[in-house]
Amino acid sequence: MIISPSGTKKFGILTAGGDCPGLNAAIRGVCRAAYNRYNMKALGFAYGFRGLVEGRARVLNPEDFSGILTQGGTILGAGREKPFRAASAKMDIRRPDSEIESDKVAAIKENYARLGLDCLVILGGNGTHTTGYLLAQEGLNVLGLPKTIDNDIVGTDRAFGFSSALAIATEAIDRLHSTAQSHSRVMVIELMGHKAGWLALYAGVAGGGDVILIPEIPYDIKAIGRHLEERAGSGKSFSIVVVAEGALSIEEKKMDKKERKKYRALIPSSAYRVAREIEAETGMETRATILGYVQRGGIPSASDRVLATRLGAAAAGLLARGEYGRMVTLSGSEISSVDLSVPANKVKNVPLDHQMIDTAVCVGTCMGI
């Protein structure tokens, strides 16, 4: 039932950055609500901003956004193209980067106008919303939906993708428990989270990790060693150490970028680095697991499906009212929205006084210090 004339008649939609479970549920949420309630037309761009630069768009008909609620990945394809970032010299060595960039932005503006779009709906994380904000500064109408398994977008309490990744990571930790116990080993598991440790913190608590290491708290290997030895001394023959991929030691924190890069080139993965340090510190037999892209694959959790659908339907409402330049958000239990400048150019880190850190410590988990 069409209940109101629409401020937006035609919009483009794309999924940018790394993919995550819930993208298709969100595409469905936006497009169904926009089509059913407001009679809008949707154009889907392929592979994120790359499709927008290249003008690779297709009309999305109801059959395109039907039957995709439970599917992982994205029917549009994802991509890490950042049209405002200095392009790689490899792309065209004859021209300065700034020229390549402005070519891309000009191409986007041209395609937006040529295709007759009233708004561009972008589904992505921090980088995507930074690009969205800059495109809005260039005069485009833009709306954002927050997705990422890292849950590190400023302005929303939660991004979709996080809940699914949390369930996958928790199951992996559960499965490591039994083999850790059988062999009386220390098991180190690395979860995604380059800059922010939300996933490691939550999965670590959900899976009963004995040590949780996140980028926000540089760790002291001696403190970890003491904790593991105390556990062993109290009869616990095994331990689980949950490490965010961006976790770093106190010593590493003191290094400058160049030094750290050199140090990390020896062992690029944080799980293997920490495992080696634990063995050297305690002599305990230690194994490392990197969960990797499994965390971003497969069907979305029920909670992500609900969140993505709610955010999508709310975005369609903003489209209808012509309220552009915003990112739809979850605030408490309510769906709301913030100006695109709020998430742009920022990362939502775990605050050191976050309740969850205290909760972890209360139940006996070592946070690396």
Ligand code: F6P
């Ligand atoms: O942004 C989500 C994320 O999963 C990060 O945690 C991770 O560092 C990154 O993507 C890696 O993704 P890709 O290899 O696709 O660039």
